[in-house]
Amino acid sequence: MNTEVSKNTKKSPIGLFINLGLGAFIVLVLAFNSFASVQYGHVGLYKTFGKLNDDILGPGIHLKFPFIQSVIQVNTQVTKAETDTSASSKDLQPVSTHVAVNYSVDKAAAFHLMNNIGGSYDTVIIAPAIQEIVKEVTAKYPAEDLIAKRDVVASEISDHLTKRLAKYDLIVNDINIVNFKFSDAFNQSIEAKQVAQQQALKAENDLKRIEIEAKQKVAQAQAEAESLKLKKQEVTAELVQLKQIEVQEKALEKWDGHLPAVTSGATPFIDLNSLGSNKK
Structure with missing residues (x-):
């Protein structure tokens, strides 16, 4: 009897430590989950x-009832959905569009969103809405306008x-049309149209250049004709006579002293030999 009591007395401190350790563990678990x-x-609910x-x-950090309550987090930062x-298109061209949308959750309305839609609102709400609206807007524009008016479409x-x-x-917050893709046939037709426009523009520029060059030649000819006309107006009888005198003076300067017996022209030479014989 005494032996058994002594054994229980020796075991009681160990059991006490175990109980204390277990109690401390439970307290820590409860505290951690509180x-x-x-x-x-983010915001929490x-x-x-x-x-x-x-x-x-x-x-x-927020308090909660352990094992009874939990806190879910809702991201309110700007998020991208692609x-x-x-x-x-309006002219029935097939169009593939890659759209990127930046969106965020209204903090004040996070409860309504999570309570009514849940955490998968990106696939339940956003993606289908993008699909439907892009198709609706694309159908309003011809294919070429989707390219030329990209900002308007976006x-x-x-x-x-x-x-x-x-x-x-x-x-x-923002939306971007990352890419428009059309059929190969449409792309080829656009390329052919651009080539034709470039050729037409070149032909138009060549025609303008030819017209300008022709006008320049006409202007030059008119200027030359006007110059010639003015020169003719400057020719007078006195000027002609003066020119004849200048010609005769130059001829005398080159004369070697021998005169021809007969000359022709407006100014005849005098036969000096015959004059000499007559004096004798």
């Missing part, structure tokens, strides 16, 4: 037995998408 953290750029609470929790769509898609997603407390 707090939840919400990351920066209490979830109690599967039911969401409409209290919005900001970033930081979608490929296939549609037809703006119209953005307006429609903004109104659609606002119903679900989603904010559209």
Whole structure:
């Protein structure tokens, strides 16, 4: 009897330590599960037995009932959703479009979004909305205008998408049409049209150049004719006589002293020999 009592007395400190350790572990577990953290750029929502609470929790540490409550986080930062769509233009050209949408969740309405749609709102709401609106807007424009008026098309898609997603407390921050793809036949027709336009422009420029050169020649001819006319107006009888005198003076300068017996022309030479014989 005494032996058994002494054995229980020796075991009691060990059991006490075990009990204390177990109690401390339970306390730590409860303490650890009594707090939840919400990351920066997110808001939190209490979830109690599967039911969401409409209290919005900001970033930081928050208390919760252990094993009864949990805190789900909703990303409120700008997020990008990319979608490929296939549609037809107004002139029935097949068009493949790659669209990138930057969106964010309205912090104040995070409860309504998560309670009504859930965490997969990007695939349930955003992607189908992009698909539908891109097809709707693309069908309003001929294929060539989709290229030439890319900014206008993107703006119209953005307006429609903004109104659609606002119903679900989603904010559209920006939208980009990353790429338009058309059929090979359409691309070839566009290339041929551009070549034809370039050739037409070259021909037009050549015609303008020829017209300018022709006008320049006409102007030059008119200038030369006017110059000749002015020169003719300057020729007078006195000028002609003066020119004749100049010619005769130059002829006398070159004369070697022998005169021809007979000359012709406006100014005859005098026979000096015959004059000499007559004097004798």
